[in-house]
Amino acid sequence: MIRGLYTSAWSMIANSKKMDVITNNLANVNTAGYKKDTVVFESFPELLTKRINDSKNSSNIGSMELSSDVGEIYTYFTQGQxxxxxxxxxxxxxxxxxxxxxxxxxxxxxxxxxxxxxxxxxxxxxxxxxxxxxxxxxxxxxxxxxxxxxxxxxxxxxxxxxxxxxxxxxxxxxxxxxxxxxxxxxxxxxxxxxxxxxxxxxxxxxxxxxxxxxxxxESNVNVIDEMVDMITVMRAYEANQKLLQSQDSLLEKAVNEVGVVR
Known part of the structure; x- marks a missing residue:
């Protein structure tokens, strides 16, 4: 559950960085010769997940990715109009x-x-x-x-x-x-x-x-494409925010209610 909090929070940070890039593109839509940027996400290294038995033996059950982050800021050098x-x-x-x-x-x-x-x-x-x-x-x-x-x-x-x-x-x-x-x-x-x-x-x-x-x-920024990307980023940010809030609520219940003797 703690891992889920970190995953959601880090995804929110990554989407916030992408929003900054989109905002900068829109701010320079009328800047002569400006070249648009885009964010390239990359996942954190995969972790090998193991199943630990009651005995000393263990078996692999697959890999797991914890989150993603900004890998690079890529610039499109295509010619503007x-x-x-x-x-x-x-x-x-x-x-x-x-x-x-x-x-x-x-x-x-x-x-x-x-x-x-x-x-x-x-x-x-x-x-x-x-x-x-x-x-x-x-x-x-x-x-x-x-x-x-x-x-x-x-x-x-x-x-x-x-x-x-x-x-x-x-x-x-x-x-x-x-x-x-x-x-x-x-x-x-x-x-x-x-x-x-x-x-x-x-x-x-x-x-x-x-x-x-x-x-x-002119700049090679397409306003419509940037607005669509902005809406997508906002929805991804909100989804991660809701996930973080849900996990926080579950963690609160686990701390306050699990193991309580009634």
């Missing part, structure tokens, strides 16, 4: 990124690292809603540098164009090229902060997609 904005500062990557063996491509972003004398550390993003800072450098809305082949992209005053390969053209001259990084193994990518991604071991491959100026990539 591309919307035409006609804003020259909006740039999107069309990599036709589908299926489980995805090879997503990202803009390379430079972030100042205070712990390393403000050296620039490279991260990646799908959010191409860029702006210009006071130094006419192309940056994200959080102020991080957009990296080109020559470092942070610095533009001359005036209009600029970006072709399908990511080359930046001003006054008919290619002044730089966006650093587009495509990864072979999306499972090695991890979310950082500010809608950024860090690479924890994936190899890069040649960019096979297309850069589109005047377009913005």
């Amino acid at each position: 591309l919307n035409q904005t006609n804003n020259r500062m909006d740039i999107a990557i069309s990599d036709d990124n589908r299926g489980e063996k995805a090879s997503p491509a990202f803009f390379a972003i430079g972030v100042l690292d205070p712990s390393d004398n403000n050296n620039i550390k490279e991260y990646y993003t799908k959010d191409g809603s860029f702006v210009l800072n006071s130094n006419n450098q192309l940056v994200t809305r959080d102020g991080n540098f957009v990296l080109g082949q020559n470092g942070p992209v610095t533009l001359e005053p005036g209009e600029f164009a970006v072709d399908d390969s990511g080359n930046i053209v001003q006054n008919g001259v290619v002044i730089d090229a966006l650093r587009i990084t495509q990864f072979s193994d999306a499972t090695q990518l991890r979310k950082f902060r500010d809608n950024l991604i860090e690479n924890s071991g994936s190899e890069t491959s040649a960019f096979t997609g297309k850069v589109m100026q005047g377009f913005s990539e």
Whole structure:
């Protein structure tokens, strides 16, 4: 009975963690380039159950799982819908990124690292809603540098164009090229902060997609799917809650009534 209390309580904790992930997905449904997360549950190791006889012999009667927990947070790197904005500062990557063996491509972003004398550390993003800072450098809305082949992209005053390969053209001259990084193994990518991604071991491959100026990539969160998952998690949480309350009542009866001499 005590084991049942722990099983129900731990399942409630796991479902609470999944609800946090769903809530975060819904909060970022309008965040450009955001990639949805999902919780992967895993069971605790199975325990071998034995039947103990009156004699010294015992026999196996099967295995038993006590509960489940969050195994990992898996991120779907499938491409979101591309919307035409006609804003020259909006740039999107069309990599036709589908299926489980995805090879997503990202803009390379430079972030100042205070712990390393403000050296620039490279991260990646799908959010191409860029702006210009006071130094006419192309940056994200959080102020991080957009990296080109020559470092942070610095533009001359005036209009600029970006072709399908990511080359930046001003006054008919290619002044730089966006650093587009495509990864072979999306499972090695991890979310950082500010809608950024860090690479924890994936190899890069040649960019096979297309850069589109005047377009913005939406998040790949499906609101209906997230709401259905939210209802499912709530019901699972409530079921475990009721089980815990029932076991607590039975335990109370066992403590207070079993063995009472009347």
